[in-house]
Amino acid sequence: MLQLVKDFKNGLWKENPVFVLVIGMCPTLAVTTTAENGLAMGLATSFVLISSEIVISLIKNLIPNNVRIPSFILIIASFVTFTDYFLKAFFPAIAASLSLFVPLIVVNCLILGRQEAFASKNPVSRSIADAVGMGIGFTWALVILSIIREFFGMGSIFGLEIMGDWYPQMVFMILPGGAFITLGILVALMNYINQQRGNS
């Protein structure tokens, strides 16, 4: 049980996929223009991560080592396609704003990376704990990043106008450059907090 809690907490902070492992950067930088997009992307990726870790951890002994990567990709791609159809059918507005980035979850290295590093070596229960932790870790990172960018770039959070008309929107923040700068500052902040904790 203790092991499960440890696996779960791992992705939240210590090995946060975005701020510590720095993987899955393509969606991280591209879709975090609004908080809504960031949250939707985080949830969609988490869903794919959790379901594929479960399946792969279940059938890991049936897959010959030589074709494990193609097999993982096939399984991941199936879940991604499912997510794509599901969003288009029931959340058309979100599907429209994420557009291309939903199918691109297939090549998100966070997902393949966790299969290779964790699900293919550990039992199902631990894989679920790892996937949920990593998923939440990825989601909160994306939401923080997108809230900051949306706030400075458009003066709103989750589409809610906060600053009013007088606010000079820093359009730069919702362009790619703003993504890199925000990410850099957040990674630095995270390292600083970790250092302070280590010192005390």
Place this chain on the structure above:
Amino acid sequence: MENKNDKKSMFNLIKTLTIIGIISGLALSFVFQWTQPHIAEHERQALEKSIYTVLSDAEEYQEVEKNGLIFYEGFDQHGSQVGVAYKSTGNGFQGEIVIMVGTDPRQEKILGISILQHQETPGLGARITEEQFKNNFSDKPFGDYEVVTGSTEEPYEVEAISGATISVENVVQIVEQAVEIIRKEYGSGV
């Protein structure tokens, strides 16, 4: 002996991938059947909404095919034609832009436009979906349009969005293309 083993493992690889492929394919075909009607319904609703937006006087519309192109003719409650809409597609700053253009071919003017699909930058190019920009095209005479900064004075001028020159130019091009097509099929003086 080794050779035989190689063959056996080779067969194993193919078998594994084939089985996974078949199961995935089967599962996805069920998902597709389940979600497809919903997706089609959303698309139809979006299309219908855009037609009634650009032909605001229309009570109902009819799909008409001419020379392989599809037009939407709008009619008011007395059954007389109030305008023709055409779905025009072109390249934007990032990916395709699809615009429904409503026109009155008899009076040779654009009634309104509605952006059906785009992938422009949020906050910049994406502002082409805002009313203020779309109103640029309401009651506009047919012709070549020019993008200008600041307020528009001439009838052929379209107000630019700062930081999104390319998106605006693209929209203008796509609208002009629609006007060209409608003009050709519905001609003046009908």
